[in-house]
Amino acid sequence: MFDHRSLQLLNVMVHYPKLSIPELRLQMNLTPRQFAYSLDKLNDGLTSHSLPKIQVFQTGFKIDERIKAYWNQEELSLNRKQLIFQENERLYLIYLYTYIRREQIAIIHYQSLLQVSRNTALADVKKLRALCQGTGVKLSYNRTNGFNLEGEERYKRRFASVCIGSLLQLPMGRSGIQQVLDSWKYEDKSKAIRLHLSEMAKEYTVDFVGNRLDQLIYELLFLQFRYGRHHLTLPKKQIQLIKTQPLFHMGKALSAYLFDEVTETEIIYLTIQLLSATQGISHIHPNEELINVSDAIIHEVERLTFVPFKEKHILQSILYKHLVPAYFRIMCEVPLSNPLIDTIQTEHGVLFRLVKQALKPFSDYTGQLISDEEIGYFTILFGGHVRKLETKAKVYRATIVCPNGVSSSMMLQTQLRQLFPYLHFTESRSVAEMEKISSDSYDMIFSTIYLESPKPVYLTRPLLTALEEEYLQQAVAADFNLPDQSNVSIDEFMATIRRHATIKNERALYEELTKHLRKSYSTERSYTPMLFELLTADKIHFTKASLDWREAITLAAKPLEEQHYITSDYTQAMIDRVLEIGPFIHVGKGIAIPHARPEQGVEKLGMSLLRLEEPVLLLDQKEHAIDMFICLAAIDNKLHLKALTELTSFLVNEESLQRLKNATTADEIIAMMQKKGEDKK
Structure with a gap:
């Protein structure tokens, strides 16, 4: 039977197949004994699904392609009763279960949904109520109606969006969402909605941000099951703003597809969701003032960082594409999930604070404070420029797939250019574009999501730590017989230390050794002076x-x-x-x-x-x-x-x-x- 930790382990193994066992343990903060237990649990679960076990040898592992395909298919064919959800997942699932309820809900319903005891379910309800404080939504209970949600409909939908977005970032999030739908015997029409949105995107010539599209599809699916039961009102400012947008017609067409009866308020609501999930190309929101804001932000970043940008016209175009959906999210109170925010603030804190200052023209324009999650994505965008690009001889052709938007793509490309100056990088591509091009046009792929390809695919993240850079370099060097930036194997070095010393903090030692031993980081450049x-x-x-x-x-x-x-x-x-x-x-x-x-x-x-x-x-x-x-x-x-x-x-x-x-x-x-x-x- 799978548990949460064993599925987390599978998720990391699938996405980072080049990691060593020591680094894998560090990534998950597992002791050797915990790792061995979780691996046994994982292999037992795979065997029960007629899949091969994960092989472990020396300091590495090998994961069969059938396991990768199984894990990355859109719907995991897991036995729902085998799943054990962690606390934050349970809170989101309780909310969504209540959000689309078909009948009275008692505590026993939550117990059945989550396979937990009555005391655990009661404790989760209490924690969810605390989590809802300040959101405009309240989880209430009475004997007549059971558990239900109180508050304005737009606030209920907004918190549902937070729950869906958060669950999609967790290993068992999709399975949990599916379990909520199955519990109420709702038909999962997410594939049909995805196909329809894809066709509409071509018709209205728009591009969706990959991670926002997944979230949008589930939000629309849940909205179908809720539609007509609750009256929606929106602020007049939002109504006036959205009715003048070119994508209002797309919102109208989408409403006709989703609902039998269409109201103007719902069309406006759907248009807001579309605007917040699309790339901001010029015809979506042609606004001279926002273009000026874009220029002002770039000027502020240059002024605060004292980095004179090259090819500023390219940065202006990219920034405007990012500003448009951010503008509508902020003006229409659409929540944004940013799974990288902790990493950005920890490892790129100085740049984060400078970009936060530089966004003042945008904050003034919207009249709203910019959330840390939004600032994080802007930091990624500018981080791609506030780094030195070196030029050396380029050999192999590499392409990048990053469906999380232009900002993430640019940041990832900049880091990879630094790590592999001898590679020729083509322009970043979407998943759909990769399906159309020949594999003869590239030699390797760097991707933030799993892809099928006859050429090597290296799974990565938009922001890399020094440790991740080290292992990525080793993987590419091994596959293509290229120069490895490392002087020694960090794993071998750590193994030697373990034999002769007691290590109090493996992760800290690992990261310090990585920084010191990587040839590409000179003493001067690894230290930022005060x-x-x-x-x-x-x-x-x-x-x-x-x-x-x-x-x-x-x-x-x-x-x-x-x-x-x-x-x-x-x-x-x-x-x-x-x-x-x-x-x-x-x-x-x-x-x-x-x-x-x-x-x-x-x-x-x-x-x-x-x-x-x-x-x-x-x-x-x-x-x-x-x-x-x-x-x-x-x-x-x-x-x-x-x-x-x-x-x-x-x-x-x-x-x-x-x-x-x-x-x-x-x-x-x-x-x-x-x-x-x-x-x-």
């Missing part, structure tokens, strides 16, 4: 001289030139960019941060500061009077971000900014920077 480590006393100086703005930039950059951080070409490039673009280096409050591209003359990462007693006028414009220049020399588009974040905290705080400007010696400024660094620890 502000006081870059802005040292020998790079801080003051002047009473009367200068023009060109002379001020030249003087500010002088310590970096003299100490061979930059060449004279870089100094000239900083001046030329101001002449070309305008006073963009003025970040406000009399502070300018001149910078140019790394390839224009940067030798190593550095910063310098010049304090002027007599302000200079940038481009001779009175509104750009500058009394402090901070030159930035970045070797790539990432390592300076930590120091930049600290500097930003100085600039936005009036008190610390004033102390910075009142300083008369380098030692005073250094002391402030060091204190800031200590506070960060």
Whole structure:
């Protein structure tokens, strides 16, 4: 019989077949004994379904193609009574079960649905009620009606969307949803809905985001079973906004397909769901103001990260496509699930915070706060640009399949280009596009979902950890006899340590060793310095001289030139960019941060500061009077971000900014920077 952990293990094995057993245990936080038990449980379950066992040898494993096909088919043919759901899955399933109820529900119904005891079911009901607080929905009970949902219909639907989206990200989520449908004897029409949406997408020339499409299909399916029983009202602002959208006609056609009787409110509701699940191509929402917002966001990211983007027109197009569905989600209160949000905030926290600041024009435009989940996807989008791309000889052809949208595709492609500079990457493709092209047009596939292909398919995620990068490199190197970036096998290294020492935290040791031993990460590039480590006393100086703005930039950059951080070409490039673009280096409050591209003359990462007693006028414009220049020399588009974040905290705080400007010696400024660094620890 399968349990939750054994199915989780199967899910990881299917998606990451190149992992070693030690890394597999680390991914799931399992002890050797727990892993052995879960593997036995998994193999017993596979045997009961006439499938071969998973073979384990030395530090690796082999999973039969029949198992992969079984796991990745749209409907798992699991015996529902074999499934044991974890707590968060049970809460979502109780809600959905109640959401489409056909008759009175008592606690025994929940027990039967989830195969749990009465006490567990009662505890789950209590936890679901707590989870619903603040959502506008309440799970109530009385003897006449049993368990039922109270609140406005739009709030009930919104929380159902949260439940469906969350379940689809869990190993047994689809099976749980199917169990809810089976319990009420509803026919699963998800395949028919998917086919109809596919045909409509061609007719209305729209593209759906892969993960949003799956969620949309189940939301529509559940809505069919609920339709007509509950009155829906929507805010007037939403009604006015949606009725003017080109996709309103698509919403009308979809309503006619789903329901016998169609109301305008339901058409508007369905149009909202469509708009929030499609890629924002121009004819969906042609809006000049939103295009301007897109430009303003890019300008803010450039200003905050000091990364001048190449091929900005491509970024503008991609960002607009992302902004359109985000705009409708925010304006129409459509919840968004982002399974990567914890990873993004943990491993890309600096960039996340900078992008959050940069989204202020979007927040101002919508009049709403942008959720962390939305910010996470924007971080992925810009993360694809805020990383250095290297160019070397390219050999094999690689294509990328990432159905979670253009943002994820771009971020994944950027990381893979860095990992495999010798590969030629074609443009990212959808699953549908991959079915149409010949396998002769590529040599390998990197994909975030399982695919059938005669060529090697490497399962990955839009954001890779250092450990995942390591194993991906090893897998490709082994399959194609390509250079492996690693000096040694991390697994072999760990095995040696285990034989001679007790390890308190395997994951932490694994990740530290990975960072230190990977050849592609030099000592310099694996460490992101803090502000006081870059802005040292020998790079801080003051002047009473009367200068023009060109002379001020030249003087500010002088310590970096003299100490061979930059060449004279870089100094000239900083001046030329101001002449070309305008006073963009003025970040406000009399502070300018001149910078140019790394390839224009940067030798190593550095910063310098010049304090002027007599302000200079940038481009001779009175509104750009500058009394402090901070030159930035970045070797790539990432390592300076930590120091930049600290500097930003100085600039936005009036008190610390004033102390910075009142300083008369380098030692005073250094002391402030060091204190800031200590506070960060």
